[in-house]
Amino acid sequence: MILCRKSSSNFCYSQMRDDQLLASIVSETSAQHLLNRYGNLKEVFLYTHQQELERIPGIGKAKAIQLKAIAELVARIIQGEQKSKIFVRSPRDIMDLVSDMQLLRVEQFRVLYFNTKNRLMHVETITQGTVDATVITPREIFSPAVRLLASSVALVHNHPSGDPTPSYEDREVTQRIVDAGAALCIQVLDHVIIGAGTYYSFKEQEAVI
Incomplete structure (x- = not known):
C-alpha cells in the first residue's frame, strides 16, 4: 500500500x-x-x-x-x-539493450562504451538523421571514448524500413571507424544494425570486425 x-x-x-x-x-x-x-x-x-x-x-x-x-x-x-549491471557478450545482448530503436521513425546512430571487462559505461546518441541517411565521423565516436577511458565500443544504428541488411555506406562507415579505433587502441566490438524484430551483426556476418 x-x-x-x-x-x-x-x-x-x-x-x-x-x-x-x-x-x-x-x-x-x-x-x-x-x-x-x-x-x-x-x-x-x-x-x-x-x-x-x-x-x-x-x-x-x-x-x-x-x-x-x-x-x-x-x-x-x-x-x-542499469548500465553498472550490464555486460555485453553477444550481438543479441546489444539488440536487447537498444530494442527501442526498432520503433524509431528516423535513422539514429548510437555508440556503446565499455571498460576492460566489457561492462557498459555509457550510451551516447551520435546522430539522428533522415530516414535514409546518417552522417557520422570517427572523431564523434572516439572523443567520448577517450574522455571515458573506454577500452572498446559497439556501434548501433537502426533501419526504419525494418530491413537490417547493410548498405554500401554502412560497410564503408564501419571500416573507417574500425580503422580509426585500431589507431587509438580502442576496439570496435561490433556494428549492429537494428531492424524490425531482427538485427544484422558485422561481427557475425563479415570479416571487417
Missing part, C-alpha cells in the same frame, strides 16, 4: 491518473489532446518529436522542450541504474 500525506503542499503523484499527472505539466486540455492522439505516456514522451508536440493545442515550443527534457531525464536515470 502506498501512503501519502494529505496536505496542500504534498501531492500523491503515484495515485494520479495519467491524464492528471500530465496535466501537472501542461493544461488539462493539452493533456487530453496528447493522450487521445498518442494513447499513453510512453508514446507521448519517448516516441514523439518536439515539432509534433508543438502542434498540439496549448503546448507551444517552451512546453514541448520541457516534455522532451523530462523524457531525457527519465531515460538517463534508467540508464544510470
Whole structure:
C-alpha cells in the first residue's frame, strides 16, 4: 500500500491518473489532446518529436522542450541504474539493450562504451538523421571514448524500413571507424544494425570486425 500525506503542499503523484499527472505539466486540455492522439505516456514522451508536440493545442515550443527534457531525464536515470549491471557478450545482448530503436521513425546512430571487462559505461546518441541517411565521423565516436577511458565500443544504428541488411555506406562507415579505433587502441566490438524484430551483426556476418 502506498501512503501519502494529505496536505496542500504534498501531492500523491503515484495515485494520479495519467491524464492528471500530465496535466501537472501542461493544461488539462493539452493533456487530453496528447493522450487521445498518442494513447499513453510512453508514446507521448519517448516516441514523439518536439515539432509534433508543438502542434498540439496549448503546448507551444517552451512546453514541448520541457516534455522532451523530462523524457531525457527519465531515460538517463534508467540508464544510470542499469548500465553498472550490464555486460555485453553477444550481438543479441546489444539488440536487447537498444530494442527501442526498432520503433524509431528516423535513422539514429548510437555508440556503446565499455571498460576492460566489457561492462557498459555509457550510451551516447551520435546522430539522428533522415530516414535514409546518417552522417557520422570517427572523431564523434572516439572523443567520448577517450574522455571515458573506454577500452572498446559497439556501434548501433537502426533501419526504419525494418530491413537490417547493410548498405554500401554502412560497410564503408564501419571500416573507417574500425580503422580509426585500431589507431587509438580502442576496439570496435561490433556494428549492429537494428531492424524490425531482427538485427544484422558485422561481427557475425563479415570479416571487417
